[in-house]
Amino acid sequence: xxxEVPAIVPRSARLTEPQWVCVYRWAALGGDxxxxxxxxxxxxxxxxxxxxxxxxxxxxxxLPLAWVAxxxxxxxxxxxxxxxGPDEFRSILRSGVGLTAFVAVASYATKSxxxxxxxxxxxxxxVVLALLLRYGLRKxxxxxxxxxxxxxxxxxxxxxxxxxTLSEHLEKRPSDGFRVVATCRPRDGxxxxxxxxxxxxxxxxxxxxxxxxxxxxxxxxxxxLAGQSLRRLSWALEQRGVELIVSPGIIEVAGPRISVRPVxxxxxxxxxxxxxxxxxxxxxxxxxxxxxxxxxxxxxPLLLGLALAVKLSSRGPVLFRQSRVGRxxxxxxxxxxxxxxxxxxxxxxxxxxxxxxxxxxxxxxDDPRVTPLxxxxxxxxxxxxxxxxxxxxxxxxxxxxxxxxxxxVALYAADDTRRMLVKPGLTGLxxxxxxxxxxxxxxxxxxxxxxxxxxxxxxxxxxWKTFRAVFRGSGAY
Numbered sequence: 001x002x003x004e005v006p007a008i009v010p011r012s013a014r015l016t017e018p019q020w021v022c023v024y025r026w027a028a029l030g031g032d033x034x035x036x037x038x039x040x041x042x043x044x045x046x047x048x049x050x051x052x053x054x055x056x057x058x059x060x061x062x063l064p065l066a067w068v069a070x071x072x073x074x075x076x077x078x079x080x081x082x083x084x085g086p087d088e089f090r091s092i093l094r095s096g097v098g099l100t101a102f103v104a105v106a107s108y109a110t111k112s113x114x115x116x117x118x119x120x121x122x123x124x125x126x127v128v129l130a131l132l133l134r135y136g137l138r139k140x141x142x143x144x145x146x147x148x149x150x151x152x153x154x155x156x157x158x159x160x161x162x163x164x165t166l167s168e169h170l171e172k173r174p175s176d177g178f179r180v181v182a183t184c185r186p187r188d189g190x191x192x193x194x195x196x197x198x199x200x201x202x203x204x205x206x207x208x209x210x211x212x213x214x215x216x217x218x219x220x221x222x223x224x225l226a227g228q229s230l231r232r233l234s235w236a237l238e239q240r241g242v243e244l245i246v247s248p249g250i251i252e253v254a255g256p257r258i259s260v261r262p263v264x265x266x267x268x269x270x271x272x273x274x275x276x277x278x279x280x281x282x283x284x285x286x287x288x289x290x291x292x293x294x295x296x297x298x299x300x301p302l303l304l305g306l307a308l309a310v311k312l313s314s315r316g317p318v319l320f321r322q323s324r325v326g327r328x329x330x331x332x333x334x335x336x337x338x339x340x341x342x343x344x345x346x347x348x349x350x351x352x353x354x355x356x357x358x359x360x361x362x363x364x365x366d367d368p369r370v371t372p373l374x375x376x377x378x379x380x381x382x383x384x385x386x387x388x389x390x391x392x393x394x395x396x397x398x399x400x401x402x403x404x405x406x407x408x409v410a411l412y413a414a415d416d417t418r419r420m421l422v423k424p425g426l427t428g429l430x431x432x433x434x435x436x437x438x439x440x441x442x443x444x445x446x447x448x449x450x451x452x453x454x455x456x457x458x459x460x461x462x463x464w465k466t467f468r469a470v471f472r473g474s475g476a477y
Contacts, residue, residue: 035129039124040063040064047121056118066102067123071095092131146174154170155182157183166220167183221246284456299385306377310339317342320338321335327421335389337377339371341371347368395423397424398427399427401420401428401450402430422450428446429446430447431462432468
């Protein structure tokens, strides 16, 4: 990648947006309008059938326009939210709540006789349809980005290690739409350089912005580029229509734990303590047990069928019990349907050299110890269904870090033990991010990210992604 560019090349402010941004915005606006029309139509037909009065026809024709206006006020059409992060969906939900409140207040103030059943049907239906259409739009944008289209050109600013780390994270997920095209680093103080060693200058950054025609400047945490210097840089970028993003240097911490609050006239970044106990985790425990009990009841015929199939397919017990380490280092017996022959543990030593797993966990794509039935149930994670019993016992959670073996815990570094602040999970970030294809370092990093950023919303998102990962069968062997 190119490094420092010494001279400023003037460039007028960007007056037009990239074509894909315009197309996406119009498609989103059209989708929201369509959702509004469909939501109103569903409510009218359900509530009144074909006997619709003039008042409701007029109100129904205005509601889709009011819906689009509500989404616009909730920043649902801002390019920075297109295709990345949950803010785009949050704007839809906020719009639904806001529009419901507005209609309620307006109907009360004007003493309008609007049927509550109509409003209760129309707006929620519109919200659901808008979310589905926006989800489809984002998936289409993600497919384009996987092919290298519809990307934002990024200039990364920072010192070597910080800049490399930030570049790696920005390019790790093409679906977020960032492509690093250049890096601006401090000059090294060679003869002829106008800057001393380890200094960053605004003119160098602006020169690189103009040279590489970037859309975004990403600044890695750097004490030399902060305060007034960063403020002046933001003003200069604003004139060119270039977005500025700043990494706080806390790569794995995000979401509700980070907030900016004014203190003594300064805008300070506050990092809240992670929630590992108390009320939220009591709610998580209740949720886990209720859902696990429901799944056991619903899946009882499948569980009985699998148990019978395991028993008839090969000699040995139906269930495989293995000692795992849970919360606070307490060991428990984890349950799985047996997917290997009974002498699997004795044959393990002969296969270590052929491992396809990582440095700590043994995995083998074509493991000769796995039974024919075991290959099928492993591919779709059906062998792990008995772990619902562990969830009911309180030893595991539906979502959490991967339950480690005692010999793995013995190899943990000091930081790795944070994984045991919460219960291990039947699924987790490791399950939806590659499963057995992950390296040991990646598995640990994902588990620590979960512990640091846990929330019920994250759990629900992981559960949703788990169903997709299981049906694809990727990374399972």
